[in-house]
Amino acid sequence: MDRASLRQILGLAVPALPVLAAEPLYLLVDTAVVGHLGGIQLGALGIGAVVLAQLSTQLTFLSYGTTARAARLHGAGRGAEAAAEGVQATWLAVGLGLALVGVGQLVAGPVARALAGSGEVAAAAEGWLRIALCGVPMVLITLAGNGWMRGVQDTRRPLRFVLAGNGVSLVLCPTFVHFLDWGLDGSAVANVVGQTVAAVLFLVALRGHAQPPRPRVVLAQLKLGxxxxxxxxxxxxxxxxxxxxxxxxxxxxxxxxxxxxxxxxxxxxxxxxxxxxxxxxxxxxxxxxxxxxxxxxxxxxxxxxxxxxxxxxxxxxxxxxxxxxxxxxxxxxxxxxxxxxxxxxxxxxxxxxxxxxxxxxxxxxxxxxxxxxxxxxxxxxxxxxxxxxxxxxxxxxxxxxxxxxxxxxxxxxxxxxxxxxxxxxxxxxx
Known part of the structure; x- marks a missing residue:
């Protein structure tokens, strides 16, 4: 039987687990930090986090679909093309991310009011969302980066990149929210800064593979999407x-x-x-x-x-x-x-x-x-x-x-x- 060793499987699975858990665990910390501001801010964070979670959940194909395509090319010994899948997925992430930022700024108010009514919670949620939406392209770039790196069986660098971004957010969140007294908006700014750090690290990992968008590859990824x-x-x-x-x-x-x-x-x-x-x-x-x-x-x-x-x-x-x-x-x-x-x-x-x-x-x-x-x-x-x-x-x-x-x-x-x-x-x- 042609099997993989347990060590090989664990070498891929174990570093992947903290990457998967990093965002939910950070949200728990963010919730604890914001929770000390009061019920209105905590409720607003809950509304905003649900909206952003839906966006990232629906766009996980940038990760999973890219893994599938990059893994085949990696197995065929075509490493440069596997990395190119990451480049094309990143272009797609940037395009979708910018579009979502634009649409999100238009509908942030109506969405917040639809979910929370027309009171103080909705107003606070709208402000948080308008800032946090600026990090969506960074989140999508990170999804794409995770995808192609998993495809080439590199799960250690994504672990470092994601933990670096979340580590920055963990430090900045209480600093902005409480010490600089930015309140709930400080939580959103900390999110965006941390997401930007992770995205930049994934972009740096693609250096040497830069190429313009290739419509055929992007369309194939959208079909998977x-x-x-x-x-x-x-x-x-x-x-x-x-x-x-x-x-x-x-x-x-x-x-x-x-x-x-x-x-x-x-x-x-x-x-x-x-x-x-x-x-x-x-x-x-x-x-x-x-x-x-x-x-x-x-x-x-x-x-x-x-x-x-x-x-x-x-x-x-x-x-x-x-x-x-x-x-x-x-x-x-x-x-x-x-x-x-x-x-x-x-x-x-x-x-x-x-x-x-x-x-x-x-x-x-x-x-x-x-x-x-x-x-x-x-x-x-x-x-x-x-x-x-x-x-x-x-x-x-x-x-x-x-x-x-x-x-x-x-x-x-x-x-x-x-x-x-x-x-x-x-x-x-x-």
């Missing part, structure tokens, strides 16, 4: 619906859903680090014309994902009586948490396999299949159970049954695709 965005929108619709139904169930239910969902999101990042290693190695194998190695790697990553998921499930099963109390002491929330907790625990082994095989198909560039399978799983499994839970008062048990069914359907569609072998298309490009 379309499938990524549709897939992401399907999942966002599900999770927003779940939050809406939980909020209509009870105060305890929505609080419990938030606690368990945040843990689910964190573990998704942990599992996604394994998927990033799968993208890099599978893409390189197919680029080198080694279809058998790619298929062997898919089985290897599925087994590692299963083992990883079982371990995580066991850990969180053991923490069921302790960890929820670290998030809340509200009796109503603590009473509701078990209705979601055991679904969350039981799903981990399945999720481990699903995330690993996602990485395999991302690396193979089989994005169209992933798009269709995810949309079908959401429409057939997750969304119906969410809204049936509202109609029949099934509460969190119904909502998390829907998420479990969604993950199981995704597992079935992924295993079916693996069996066909149609995903293992060899060549420097797909």
């Amino acid at each position: 379309r499938d990524f965005v549709l897939r992401s929108l399907a999942m966002q619709a599900c999770f927003l619906s779940a939050a809406a139904v939980a909020a209509r169930t009870s105060v305890g239910a929505v609080g419990a859903h938030q606690v368990v969902l945040q843990l689910w999101t964190f573990l998704a990042l942990v599992l996604d680090s394994l998927a990033i290693a799968a993208q890099s190695l599978v893409g390189a194998a197919l680029g080198a014309g080694q279809a058998k190695r790619a298929r062997d790697l898919s089985g290897q990553f599925a087994r590692y994902g299963l083992i990883f998921g079982i371990a995580l499930g066991a850990v969180f099963a053991g923490l069921s009586h302790v960890l929820p109390r670290a998030f809340t002491t509200d009796p109503a929330v603590l009473t509701e948490i078990p209705h979601a907790w055991w679904f969350f625990v039981a799903m981990q082994p399945v999720a481990g396999v699903v995330f690993a095989l996602d990485g395999v198909l991302f690396g193979a560039g089989d994005i169209a299949y992933l798009r269709t399978a995810t949309l079908a799983s959401a429409l057939v499994g997750f969304l119906p159970l969410i809204w049936l839970s509202l109609a029949f008062d099934w509460g969190l048990s119904g909502i998390w049954t829907g998420l479990t069914l969604f993950i199981l359907l995704r597992l079935i569609t992924l295993l079916a695709r693996m069996r066909t072998g149609h995903w293992a298309v060899i060549g420097a490009t797909r």
Whole structure:
């Protein structure tokens, strides 16, 4: 069997994990800093952060799509062309980023008022958003840089670049917010400065590969982007619906859903680090014309994902009586948490396999299949159970049954695709 060594896999996965977790962890610190200003500022930060998170979530194709294309070229021994994918993705990031800044400045006020009403929170959120939007091109450049570096199996430099940018933000945020007394706007300025530092480091890494935009390559990346965005929108619709139904169930239910969902999101990042290693190695194998190695790697990553998921499930099963109390002491929330907790625990082994095989198909560039399978799983499994839970008062048990069914359907569609072998298309490009 043509396998990768555990050391090689960990060498790609371990540095990727802090990169994935850096932004969520920074947002926690930012929230703590701003929280001392008062409820209005904290609410405004929450509104602004949600808007920016939606933008970055929908544009992750600049990272994942670029990895798939660069990995094939790297595997084919065409290193200069792999770096050129990074250049073209960066051009696309700049173009999309500037467009979003322009549109964002026009709609910042209406969006803030739509989400927060017309009071002080909306006004503060609008001011924060207008500043923070200036960092969007930098965020997208960083996504593109992460993508091509992962494709050439370099996950250490992105770790240094992202940590440098977040480190600058961590220092500047309390300085601007409290010591210089810039208030909430200081948080946004600190974000932009840190994002600029990371983006500049990624741009410097591309020195020597500069070239003008190549429409054919940019269009190919946009085609991948379309499938990524549709897939992401399907999942966002599900999770927003779940939050809406939980909020209509009870105060305890929505609080419990938030606690368990945040843990689910964190573990998704942990599992996604394994998927990033799968993208890099599978893409390189197919680029080198080694279809058998790619298929062997898919089985290897599925087994590692299963083992990883079982371990995580066991850990969180053991923490069921302790960890929820670290998030809340509200009796109503603590009473509701078990209705979601055991679904969350039981799903981990399945999720481990699903995330690993996602990485395999991302690396193979089989994005169209992933798009269709995810949309079908959401429409057939997750969304119906969410809204049936509202109609029949099934509460969190119904909502998390829907998420479990969604993950199981995704597992079935992924295993079916693996069996066909149609995903293992060899060549420097797909």
